[in-house]
Amino acid sequence: SQQGEEDPQALSIQEGENATMNCSYKTSINNLQWYRQNSGRGLVHLILIRSNEREKHSGRLRVTLDTSKKSSSLLITASRAADTASYFCATGSGAGSYQLTFGKGTKLSVIP
Amino acid sequence: DVKVTQSSRYLVKRTGEKVFLECVQDMDHENMFWYRQDPGLGLRLIYFSYDVKMKEKGDIPEGYSVSREKKERFSLILESASTNQTSMYLCASTSGGAYNEQFFGPGTRLTVL
Numbered sequence: 414s415q416q417g418e419e420d421p422q423a424l425s426i427q428e429g430e431n432a433t434m435n436c437s438y439k440t441s442i443n444n445l446q447w448y449r450q451n452s453g454r455g456l457v458h459l460i461l462i463r464s465n466e467r468e469k470h471s472g473r474l475r476v477t478l479d480t481s482k483k484s485s486s487l488l489i490t491a492s493r494a495a496d497t498a499s500y501f502c503a504t505g506s507g508a509g510s511y512q513l514t515f516g517k518g519t520k521l522s523v524i525p
Numbered sequence: 526d527v528k529v530t531q532s533s534r535y536l537v538k539r540t541g542e543k544v545f546l547e548c549v550q551d552m553d554h555e556n557m558f559w560y561r562q563d564p565g566l567g568l569r570l571i572y573f574s575y576d577v578k579m580k581e582k583g584d585i586p587e588g589y590s591v592s593r594e595k596k597e598r599f600s601l602i603l604e605s606a607s608t609n610q611t612s613m614y615l616c617a618s619t620s621g622g623a624y625n626e627q628f629f630g631p632g633t634r635l636t637v638l
Binding site: 513 | 529567573575615617623624626627628632634
């Protein structure tokens with residue numbers, strides 16, 4: 414069953430602008446991850462945030478997690494044309510299970 | 526460099542054929558997964574395996590089976606392919622632990638005619 418739901422479904426911005434994608438989920442989690450997928454390819458892990466963390470940074474990426482609202486956001490600063498891809502959030506419930514439940518993704522287009 | 530490979534990037538099969546999709550990882554991971562990805566539906570888990578010869582059903586196992594005879598290899602089998610199994614199939618692996626990322630293969634785009 415789907416856990417994460419990304420918003421918006423599609424986003425188009427100019428190069429240099431910031432891109433913000435949101436993810437909401439329904440049940441308790443122990444971590445939330447973001448992945449990127451270039452067209453027709455496999456997914457690549459971007460960043461993981463644990464349930465006891467509120468914010469995490471990696472290069473131009475900033476992820477926030479609000480467990481009280483069951484939501485997360487991914488911010489990409491100073492976007493580049495190479496950031497054009499689909500972005501997925503995935504939730505892990507822990508407790509010995511290594512499964513992740515993926516959302517449907519946000520398709521980001523960065524226009525040069 | 527860690528790697529997950531899938532046997533084919535593109536595959537075209539006929540309805541009723543038996544189809545084998547192979548996935549190999551070189552990271553000595555215990556856990557391997559098969560997903561299918563369809564437009565508007567995201568990734569859905571078909572089966573996963575947490576050890577050799579062990580398997581668990583995911584969310585959509587109907588019409589599929591799996592085999593894991595060796596730690597590095599996880600096969601997805603479509604016993605009798607149908608047109609509604611036309612999809613992108615993605616394999617992934619991860620080591621044990623609750624905070625580990627999954628590593629994905631490049632995907633196999635299967636078309637069933």
